[in-house]
Amino acid sequence: MAYKTLVSAEETAAHLNDPEWIICDCRHDLADYSAGYRAYRNGHIPGARFLHVDSDLSGPRTGLTGRHPLPHPSTFSLRLGALGIDNSKQVVSYDDSGGAFAARLWWMLRWVGHERVAVLDGGWGAWQRAGLPHTVAQPVVEAATYSNRVQTQLTVDSAAVTANLQSRRAQVLDARSPDRYRGENETLDPVAGHIPGAINRFFKLNLAEDGCFKPAATLKQEFAGMLNGYGPEAVIHQCGSGVTACHNLLAMEIAGLDGSRLYPGSWSEWVSDRRRPVATGNS
Numbered sequence: 001m002a003y004k005t006l007v008s009a010e011e012t013a014a015h016l017n018d019p020e021w022i023i024c025d026c027r028h029d030l031a032d033y034s035a036g037y038r039a040y041r042n043g044h045i046p047g048a049r050f051l052h053v054d055s056d057l058s059g060p061r062t063g064l065t066g067r068h069p070l071p072h073p074s075t076f077s078l079r080l081g082a083l084g085i086d087n088s089k090q091v092v093s094y095d096d097s098g099g100a101f102a103a104r105l106w107w108m109l110r111w112v113g114h115e116r117v118a119v120l121d122g123g124w125g126a127w128q129r130a131g132l133p134h135t136v137a138q139p140v141v142e143a144a145t146y147s148n149r150v151q152t153q154l155t156v157d158s159a160a161v162t163a164n165l166q167s168r169r170a171q172v173l174d175a176r177s178p179d180r181y182r183g184e185n186e187t188l189d190p191v192a193g194h195i196p197g198a199i200n201r202f203f204k205l206n207l208a209e210d211g212c213f214k215p216a217a218t219l220k221q222e223f224a225g226m227l228n229g230y231g232p233e234a235v236i237h238q239c240g241s242g243v244t245a246c247h248n249l250l251a252m253e254i255a256g257l258d259g260s261r262l263y264p265g266s267w268s269e270w271v272s273d274r275r276r277p278v279a280t281g282n283s
Contacts, residue, residue, distance in 0.1 A: 002090065002115065002116045003090060003092070003116070003117075003118035004115055004116065004117065004118060004253075005118055005119070005250060005253050005254045006118055006119055006120075006121040006213060006254060007092055007118040007119070007120060007121065008120075008121055008122075008126075009120060009121070009122060009126045009127045009130045009132055010130060010132075012045070012092050012120055012127075013127075013130070013132045013133075015090070016045075016046055016047060016133075018090075020088065020089055020090055021089065021090045021091075021092065022047075022049065022083065022084055022085050022089045022090070022091050022092070023045050023047055023048040023049070023091075023092045023093075023094070023120075024048060024049050024050075024051050024083070024091060024092065024093045024094070024102075024105055025040050025044050025045065025048040025049065025050045025051070025094060025095070026051050026053065026057070026093050026094065026095045026101040026102045026104065026105050027039045027040060027094075027095045027096050027097070027101065027124065028052070028053040028054075028095065028097070028101045030188070033054065036050070036052060036053070036095075036101075037050060037052065039096065041136065042136065043134045043135065043136055044134060044135065044136075045094065045124075045127060045132075045133075045134060045135075046133055046134070046135045046137070046139075047139045048094075048139065049083045049084070049139060049141065051079075051083070051093075051105060053068065053101050053104060053243065054068070056079055057071070057101075057104050057105060057108060057243075058070070058071060059071035059072060059075070063272065064269070064272050064273070065265055065269055065272070066240075066241045066242055066264070066265040066266050066267070066268035066269035066270075066272075067188070067189075067240065067241035067268040068104075068241040068242050068243050068264075068268075069242075069264065069265065069269075070108070070111070070155075070242070070264045073111075073112055073148045073150045074148070076108065076112060076148070077112060077146045077147070077148040078146075080109075080112075080144075080146040081143055081144050081145050081146045082141070082143055083141060084141045084142050084143060084144050085114075085144060085146055086144035086145055086146055087113075087114065087146060087147055088116075089116065089144075090116045090117075090118075091105075091109060091114065091116065091117040091118070092117075092118055092119075092120050093105040093106055093117065093118075093119055093120065094119065094120035094123045094124055094127070095123050095124065096123055096124040096125060097123070098123065098203075098204060098207050098211055098247075099119045099121075099123060099207075099213070099247055099250065100203060100243065100244050100247055101243065102119045102120065102123065103119055103244075103246040103247045103249070103250045104242075104243045104246045105117070106118070106119050106246065106250055107154075107246035107249055107250070107262065110151065110154065111150065111151055111154050111155070112146075112148035112149065112150055112151075113148055113149030113150065113151060114146075119250060121212045121213055122210065122211050122212040123211065125211050126210075126211065126212065153261070154261055154262060155261060155262050155263070155264055156170075156236055156261050156262070156263050157263070157265070158263070158265055158269060158270065158273075158276075160236075160263075161195065161236065161238075161263055161270070162276065164197070164236070165195075165196055165197060165277065168197060169234060170230065170234045170235065170236045171197075171199065171227055171228060171230040171234060171235050171236070172195050172197060172198035172199070172235075172236045172237075172238060172263070173198065173199060173200075173201050173227075173235055173236065173237050173238070173245075173248055173260075174194050174195070174198045174199065174200050174201070174238055174239065174267075175201060175202065175203040175237065175238070175239040175244045175245045175247060175248045176194075176200070176202065176239050176240055176244070176267070177202050177204075178200055178202055180192070180240070181194050181198075181200040181202075182194075182280060182281055182282060183278075183279075183280035183281070188240055188241075188268070189240060189267055189268050189271055190271060191271035191274075191278060192278075192280065193278040193279055193280040194267070194278070194279050194280070195238065195267070195270055195278075195279070196277050196278070196279040197279075198238070198279075199226060199228075200282075201223075201226065201248055203239070203244045203245075203247035203248055203251075205222070206219060206247060206248065206250075206251040213250075213251065213254055214251075216254050216255050216256060217255075219251050219252070219254055219255035220255035220256060220257060223251070223252055223255055223257055224257075231259075232252055232257035232258060232259045232260045233259035233260065235252070235257075235260035235261070236260070236261050236262075236263050237249050237260060237261065237262050237263065238262070238263040238266040238267060238270075239266050239267065240266055240267050240268055241265075241266050241267070241268045241269075242262060242263070242264040242265060242266045245262055245263070245266060246262065249262060
């Protein structure tokens, strides 16, 4: 069976010795570059490989891109191969942030044509609560070859978002916290506010109290209630830098709302050109 959105801790544990399954640790702290790797070194799921959001799941910044631009597909594919990931593997990603960073790897693998990828529902917390094994041992990795098939239809660029300001053919969905969306308490980017016409769906709303994703039916009802009649194919996701927006993308996929797209540069790219318009408040 292929897992394409979520997988439970128990199901993942049942495949710890399965060579066709690769587990990836994506723990990260936006305010502390080395926090994720320190956590990994202190204990991780047996066999898990570590991927850093800044260096493995992002490309170089140019000043015109956002804080986490996508890497070149070939660069990313080489990294996947070095981790032992080929086109046949079932990949499971996890973090300790409700899936905020694990979803970035989930989306990026889909971007390069890999569908057998799922986020560990509940992440490291669910793994620990279940009393499942952990280790500090580094896995022995046998390199593989990953052949990418880039899915260009999964992304939009700043030109498309700019054009949408007038056409309103798509609904932009901002995954940041409500205060940052309104233009308050901005600490990560040089300009506060949001893209005009965007509506806010804080990614943490996708989670239940236990840190796992809400049921598919609940997510479908919540998204349908806020998308103003736009179908999923007409939804553009963004956040601060194209990371937590992937959480909303994953939530929509869980809900059966397939086909929405990511603006990878997101707010941090948008404000790199001060000529682009900015909105504040709740509209």
